[in-house]
Amino acid sequence: MARRETSFICQNCGAVYGRWQGKCDACGEWNTIAEEASARAQMPGRAPRKGRLFALEPLAGAAHDAPRLASGVAEFDRVTGGGFVRGSVLLLGGDPGIGKSTLLIQVAAALARGRHRSVYISGEEAVAQVRLRAERLGLSSASVELAAETAIEDIVATLGDGETPRLVIIDSIQTMWTDLVESAPGTVTQVRASAQALIRFAKRSGAAVILVGHVTKDGQIAGPRVVEHMVDAVLSFEGEGSHQFRILRAVKNRFGPTDEIGVFEMTGGGLREVANPSELFLSERDLGAPGTAVFAGIEGSRPLLVEIQALVAPTSLGTPRRAVVGWDPNRLSMVLAVLEAHCGVRLSGHDVYLNVAGGLRIQEPAADLAAAAALVSSLADAPLPADAVYFGEISLSGAVRPVAQTAARLKEAQKLGFARAVAPEGSGEQAPALKCVGSLATLVAEIAANGRRRMENGRRNSAGG
Ligand code: TYD
Ligand code: MG
Numbered sequence: 001m002a003r004r005e006t007s008f009i010c011q012n013c014g015a016v017y018g019r020w021q022g023k024c025d026a027c028g029e030w031n032t033i034a035e036e037a038s039a040r041a042q043m044p045g046r047a048p049r050k051g052r053l054f055a056l057e058p059l060a061g062a063a064h065d066a067p068r069l070a071s072g073v074a075e076f077d078r079v080t081g082g083g084f085v086r087g088s089v090l091l092l093g094g095d096p097g098i099g100k101s102t103l104l105i106q107v108a109a110a111l112a113r114g115r116h117r118s119v120y121i122s123g124e125e126a127v128a129q130v131r132l133r134a135e136r137l138g139l140s141s142a143s144v145e146l147a148a149e150t151a152i153e154d155i156v157a158t159l160g161d162g163e164t165p166r167l168v169i170i171d172s173i174q175t176m177w178t179d180l181v182e183s184a185p186g187t188v189t190q191v192r193a194s195a196q197a198l199i200r201f202a203k204r205s206g207a208a209v210i211l212v213g214h215v216t217k218d219g220q221i222a223g224p225r226v227v228e229h230m231v232d233a234v235l236s237f238e239g240e241g242s243h244q245f246r247i248l249r250a251v252k253n254r255f256g257p258t259d260e261i262g263v264f265e266m267t268g269g270g271l272r273e274v275a276n277p278s279e280l281f282l283s284e285r286d287l288g289a290p291g292t293a294v295f296a297g298i299e300g301s302r303p304l305l306v307e308i309q310a311l312v313a314p315t316s317l318g319t320p321r322r323a324v325v326g327w328d329p330n331r332l333s334m335v336l337a338v339l340e341a342h343c344g345v346r347l348s349g350h351d352v353y354l355n356v357a358g359g360l361r362i363q364e365p366a367a368d369l370a371a372a373a374a375l376v377s378s379l380a381d382a383p384l385p386a387d388a389v390y391f392g393e394i395s396l397s398g399a400v401r402p403v404a405q406t407a408a409r410l411k412e413a414q415k416l417g418f419a420r421a422v423a424p425e426g427s428g429e430q431a432p433a434l435k436c437v438g439s440l441a442t443l444v445a446e447i448a449a450n451g452r453r454r455m456e457n458g459r460r461n462s463a464g465g
Helices: 074-080 100-113 127-136 152-159 188-205 277-281 329-343 365-380 406-415 440-449 458-462
Strands: 006-010 033-037 089-094 118-122 145-147 167-171 208-214 233-238 245-253 261-267 270-273 292-299 302-314 322-325 350-356 388-390 420-424 434-437
Touching: 006 188, 033 188, 074 233, 074 245, 074 261, 089 100, 089 188, 100 118, 100 127, 100 167, 100 208, 100 270, 118 127, 127 145, 152 188, 167 188, 188 208, 261 277, 277 302, 292 365, 292 406, 302 365, 302 406, 322 329, 329 350, 329 365, 329 440, 350 365, 365 388, 365 420, 365 440, 406 420, 434 440
Parallel strands: 089 208, 089 233, 118 145, 118 167, 167 208, 292 388, 322 350, 388 420, 420 434
Antiparallel strands: 006 033, 233 245, 245 261, 261 270, 292 302, 302 350
16 A cells, blocks of 8 residues: 655745644744645656657747737836746736736736737636626726636646637636645645646747735745746735835846836726826825925836835833834934934934835835935924935945936936935036035034924034034
């Protein structure tokens, strides 16, 4: 009697163990290890197949025609790097309810309108539900082909029959299952095997395939992470529940840039493309309030103005709180340390909260100067000029360092009616109303001079700066 071989696989990172344990040693997650049939036991009674010979091809072969197919949803195409590449597989991840299905039905409809065959396979919703959504989005007339299916073999067979679709959407990979493995849908083994089958189909047929993957923090459902290295591109769709802004970001892209973002707004009629995100992110500005600074940033190739809000308040706790939304907490700690060490700003008795407006996440070090300005503005109760933007990297010595793409930042600021810019020294001649600051201490002293609240110990110490 052959013993049924099983192994224990972490549903979060895919690490394999010989027996069950509560915590995965590889990724540190708890309760993520589940029993699955091991790969060897999956095809009982079948001898290993002898390999078939195939022809090797030179690198300089004839390339395919039309290497990219633009979907027509400009913000989506911007993130993929200009459209779908033939035979490529793309993973779209995001929290449940963020709008992945909505985005993809809109993309499928846009492509169908351009007379390309696009197929939408839903494993989560019935055809009627998908139709209902399309109706709400005003897309009922688009010639997207629908199915509610979860069996990979059936899907691949159906897609391979007749004209090859240009785009296939699988919503979601966690609901798919293949006969080849025994595990339940949603487990790492199933997700991986299903993805593999679809990737093979894409490479063979030339169709572009989009896999939807839910990201769950508790690790109960197999994270699409195990698929990330198998696909050509990984996009993540992000947003704050309370905001209607949605940001599409490329996490990995074999055929394009990874720093571009696409901005959408969730409306009653589906996702609306936001061609000029700066206007949107600044639309709710609280003019004249202390603790806010406008940061002139760059996301990918596009300048983006966004408001950085800070609140500095006396603490009632032994260890003051530092809370950040939308920015790197380590950079905040660094800026706070520089403010203390070089500008005489005492913050150890204050709670510090920093928020990037609109639910955007900033990664650029160029935001240092804007964050510092907002912090000092809040502490000193000194509103910053409403028509000024800030950018520049702060070094540990307190110097303000130049950043890339100054001209693009200033141009965007000018376009949106900002008359002044506070920027690193040397960004010079580009605009008349540009104020260059060489050190953070200079800026701090200047903001504090207009303050309605005296900064304890601060003004005196920074006077020399
Ligand atoms: P959905 O695309 O189903 O999310 P996902 O596939 O990522 O789970 O979107 C669900 C949310 O979007 C839901 O909370 C309702 C909202 N929504 C709108 O606000 N307007 C719309 O036109 C649609 C279709 C959805
Ligand atoms: Mg969905």
